[in-house]
Amino acid sequence: MCMKDTLITLILFLFGVGIGYAQERRSEICVDFRLNSMVIDPSFSDNAARMQELVEFLQTLRQDSTTRIVEVSFCGAASPEGSYQLNRKLARGRLEALEKFVRKEVYIPDSLITRDDSYIPWEYLKSQIEDSNLPGKDEVMAILEEEARLVDYQQPNTQIDNRIVKLKALDNGKIWKQIYNQFFGRMRNACAVIVAFKTDLPPVQESVAFSDTLVVEPIMEAPAIVPDTVTYVEVEMLEAEDWSRKLHLKTNVLGLGLVIANVAVEVDLAKHWSFTLPVYYSAWDYFKTTIKFRTFAIQPELRYWWSEANEGFFAGAHFGLAYYNFAMDGEYRYQDHYRRTPAIGGGMSVGYRLPISKNNRWWVEFILGAGVYPLHYDKFYNTPRTKDGALIESIKKVYWGIDQAAVSFSYSFDLKKRGGKR
Numbered sequence: 001m002c003m004k005d006t007l008i009t010l011i012l013f014l015f016g017v018g019i020g021y022a023q024e025r026r027s028e029i030c031v032d033f034r035l036n037s038m039v040i041d042p043s044f045s046d047n048a049a050r051m052q053e054l055v056e057f058l059q060t061l062r063q064d065s066t067t068r069i070v071e072v073s074f075c076g077a078a079s080p081e082g083s084y085q086l087n088r089k090l091a092r093g094r095l096e097a098l099e100k101f102v103r104k105e106v107y108i109p110d111s112l113i114t115r116d117d118s119y120i121p122w123e124y125l126k127s128q129i130e131d132s133n134l135p136g137k138d139e140v141m142a143i144l145e146e147e148a149r150l151v152d153y154q155q156p157n158t159q160i161d162n163r164i165v166k167l168k169a170l171d172n173g174k175i176w177k178q179i180y181n182q183f184f185g186r187m188r189n190a191c192a193v194i195v196a197f198k199t200d201l202p203p204v205q206e207s208v209a210f211s212d213t214l215v216v217e218p219i220m221e222a223p224a225i226v227p228d229t230v231t232y233v234e235v236e237m238l239e240a241e242d243w244s245r246k247l248h249l250k251t252n253v254l255g256l257g258l259v260i261a262n263v264a265v266e267v268d269l270a271k272h273w274s275f276t277l278p279v280y281y282s283a284w285d286y287f288k289t290t291i292k293f294r295t296f297a298i299q300p301e302l303r304y305w306w307s308e309a310n311e312g313f314f315a316g317a318h319f320g321l322a323y324y325n326f327a328m329d330g331e332y333r334y335q336d337h338y339r340r341t342p343a344i345g346g347g348m349s350v351g352y353r354l355p356i357s358k359n360n361r362w363w364v365e366f367i368l369g370a371g372v373y374p375l376h377y378d379k380f381y382n383t384p385r386t387k388d389g390a391l392i393e394s395i396k397k398v399y400w401g402i403d404q405a406a407v408s409f410s411y412s413f414d415l416k417k418r419g420g421k422r
Contacts, residue, residue: 023198025067027057030191031098036082038093039309040101051101057194058105067198072108074099075116075191079184080125083158084150091119094190102192120161121187122148128183136175143167246310248276248363250410255280258293264408267415271308276301278406280322290382291329297322299404301349311363316349320371320403333382336375337394347371349404361412369404 032045042048061067076095078087095115102108126144129137143166150159168176248266255262264278280297301318305311323342327333336342349369356362376396381389 025057025061025196025198027054027194028191029054030189032186033090033094033188033190035188036086036090036312037307037309038090038097039307040097041308054102054192055105058102061194061196062106064198067196069106069108069112069194069196071114071193071195072102072112073114073116073193074102076119077121077187077189077191078119079180079187080120080122080161080164081180081184083153083155083160085158088119090188094188098190098192102194124187125179125183128186129179132182134175134178134182136170139170140167140175140179143170245415247413247415248410249413250363250365250408252278252280252406252408254405254407258282259284259286260293260295264410266303266410268310272305272310274303274305274310274314276303276316288329288384289386290327290333290384292325292327292333294325295322297324311353311355313352314350316351316367316369317346318349318369318371318404319346320344320373324377327382329382331382332392333380333389334377335380336377338378341376343373343375343399345371345373345399345403347403351406353410356409363410363412365406365408365410367404367406367408368402370401371403373399373403375399 029050031040031047031050033039034041034044040047040051042051061069074095076091076093076098078090078094080087082090099113099115122144126141129140129144134140143163146163146166149162151162151165152158153160167179170176245268247268248264250264250266252262252264260280260282262278262280264276266274266276268274277298277300280295280299282293282295284294285292297320299318299320301316303314303316305314307313321342321344323336323339325333325335325339347370349367351365351367353363353365356364374396375398376394378394379392381392383389
């Protein structure tokens with residue numbers, strides 16, 4: 001056999017050895033999200049098992065020096081019933097939650113990562129409806145095949161896909177309700193595709209003999225790797241998303257409107273639970289001595305949040321203590337007895353908090369509460385330009401009613417260090 005034939009044979013042999021010892025390792029995983037949530041909840045759906053599977057896969061990659069990651073794709077999705085702006089925010093937040101989880105387990109260079117912003121999986125919805133026994137299926141499919149166009153939604157500066165409006169109108173909303181219940185739950189997710197290659201060194205051979213006849217066995221072509229941009233099968237997914245404890249520094253603008261200085265601090269105690277402490281202070285009159293609302297008050301409150309991220313709706317139980325001296329330009333002024341008997345009591349409240357900045361640092365909060373307070377106060381004549389008018393009587397009574405009203409703006413700080421393991 002000539003030198004040229006020998007060289008060709010050696011090249012083919014080495015190529016075959018390389019193919020035999022380079023092993024592709026590929027993991028695809030998706031995690032489900034609750035309605036309007038961007039927090040990975042291991043107790044929801046089958047998330048716990050899927051997340052554990054991913055953690056184990058990433059741990060083997062981290063411990064194996066012969067394996068390297070060559071590509072990672074992330075995508076996030078939302079069901080289509082909300083506004084365009086809300087759905088895009090949910091999809092992006094879910095993608096980022098999953099990416100954060102993965103990158104905490106293993107180092108991934110930014111150059112290997114791709115992200116899919118196709119935030120509503122319309123093709124998935126079409127395929128599911130096409131294979132279903134949905135009433136009016138043909139009419140639904142015809143609407144879904146129409147060109148998407150944004151139209152005004154319920155609130156200013158928000159839009160919605162015009163196809164959703166048409167779907168909601170079918171059969172007085174009955175078909176929309178069935179679509180919502182049957183398909184939308186599986187559209188609220190985020191997915192990751194991780195592709196890695198493991199290369200083992202071939203065993204050392206003492207000698208390699210080549211026959212005069214070159215026989216090359218056919219090599220099976222490796223299947224093409226197609227990144228799963230949006231894989232919406234029964235979502236399988238990672239371990240629990242890393243919950244971040246926050247501290248909120250805030251002020252009540254309703255109090256500021258009454259020229260009452262106030263500040264509050266709120267800290268997350270755990271998922272669903274937080275504690276807040278507001279302080280109010282005023283020591284001045286309103287333009288004249290017969291109008292005043294002087295006070296020093298605190299109202300610590302323990303809150304329970306419906307969301308694990310401690311945002312959205314909450315209910316609270318609070319304690320209240322307030323020294324007071326007020327007059328409304330009428331005949332009388334009222335002050336806690338001898339300035340040593342503050343109103344002491346407590347009550348319940350409900351509220352809602354939502355972010356107002358893209359980085360989720362600035363928030364606005366609305367709250368209303370009611371309680372009961374035993375009162376012991378003195379009633380004076382409201383005499384102009386004097387410190388104290390004549391005392392009329394001392395009164396004891398119990399107050400029932402509104403004791404809390406706030407529209408607060410806050411800035412949040414993360415108390416848990418963020419960032420992935422390196």
